Amino acid sequence: MLKSASGGRKAALGMRLADPTLELLEAATKTGAAVDLIAGLYEKN
Secondary structure, eight states: OHHHHHHHHHHHHOHHHHOTTOOOOGGGSHHHHHHHHHHHHHHHO
């Protein structure tokens, strides 16, 4: 049960965390979108 719950949390954040062999575009993930947003805010300030 714990292993499946942990895998579900990883998959909710980004499928590459659950399965590192997946090849996804960076901007297509929640993590990639967060990185883009944070980098944009950092560059502004």
